[in-house]
Amino acid sequence: MEFDEVVRRRRMVRSYDPDRPVPAEVIDRIVRHGLRAPSAGFSQGWGFLVLTEPADRDRYWSSTTEGDLGDAQADTAWRGEWLTRMRTAPVLIVCLANKSVYLNRYAEPDKGWTDRDEKHWPVPYWDIDTGFAALLMHLSAVDADLGSCFFGLPATHVQNFKDAFGVPAEFNPIGTLSVGYRTADDKRSPSLKRGHRPVAEVVHHGRWAAPAASAGTP
Numbered sequence: 001m002e003f004d005e006v007v008r009r010r011r012m013v014r015s016y017d018p019d020r021p022v023p024a025e026v027i028d029r030i031v032r033h034g035l036r037a038p039s040a041g042f043s044q045g046w047g048f049l050v051l052t053e054p055a056d057r058d059r060y061w062s063s064t065t066e067g068d069l070g071d072a073q074a075d076t077a078w079r080g081e082w083l084t085r086m087r088t089a090p091v092l093i094v095c096l097a098n099k100s101v102y103l104n105r106y107a108e109p110d111k112g113w114t115d116r117d118e119k120h121w122p123v124p125y126w127d128i129d130t131g132f133a134a135l136l137m138h139l140s141a142v143d144a145d146l147g148s149c150f151f152g153l154p155a156t157h158v159q160n161f162k163d164a165f166g167v168p169a170e171f172n173p174i175g176t177l178s179v180g181y182r183t184a185d186d187k188r189s190p191s192l193k194r195g196h197r198p199v200a201e202v203v204h205h206g207r208w209a210a211p212a213a214s215a216g217t218p
Contacts, residue, residue: 064157095131095173152174
């Protein structure tokens with residue numbers, strides 16, 4: 001598939017054929033493409049938990065959705081038809097970031113910092129780089145004619161998830177990719193009705209345009 005077509009066809013798919021497993025070699029290719037993502041200082045401070053066995057996937061959903069999610073709005077967002085459809089995905093790839101890898105890497109001689117102070121970092125590159133990897137895997141799934149969706153874990157259930165799968169303390173999940181063969185009746189998100197923001201509104205060349213002067217200002 002041409003890259004332009006991959007980008008054009010990319011969207012978040014939430015309904016999967018539970019009776020059509022994804023071949024192991026395709027899963028391996030998707031994950032390996034994620035490892036080609038860029039990372040600051042080539043730190044590669046990420047980890048990926050691939051869940052294909054039914055018992056493991058059930059453990060994921062029970063550890064991240066059962067019990068009190070913190071408030072009524074969260075309960076509504078994580079239960080009902082959306083969850084029922086998502087649970088049919090035959091593959092889950094949990095993407096985790098390790099901040100300590102970056103702090104240690106940039107305290108090495110070739111990077112120049114003499115400490116591991118997080119204040120050196122204007123943004124959390126450990127999360128950004130793991131997000132890059134997740135996007136490459138998401139696009140790789142599309143290229144394989146699969147559906148995929150990236151979604152987060154409820155903050156109140158992160159520790160439940162880590163305990164359920166023995167995830168080391170230094171790794172934190174930034175989100176999960178569901179992967180599988182999409183069904184013909186997959187429902188598009190109602191948020192898509194918002195449409196894409198105009199290019200002229202979000203892309204600025206040369207400098208950010210100054211705001212228009214208010215009425216009456218000389």
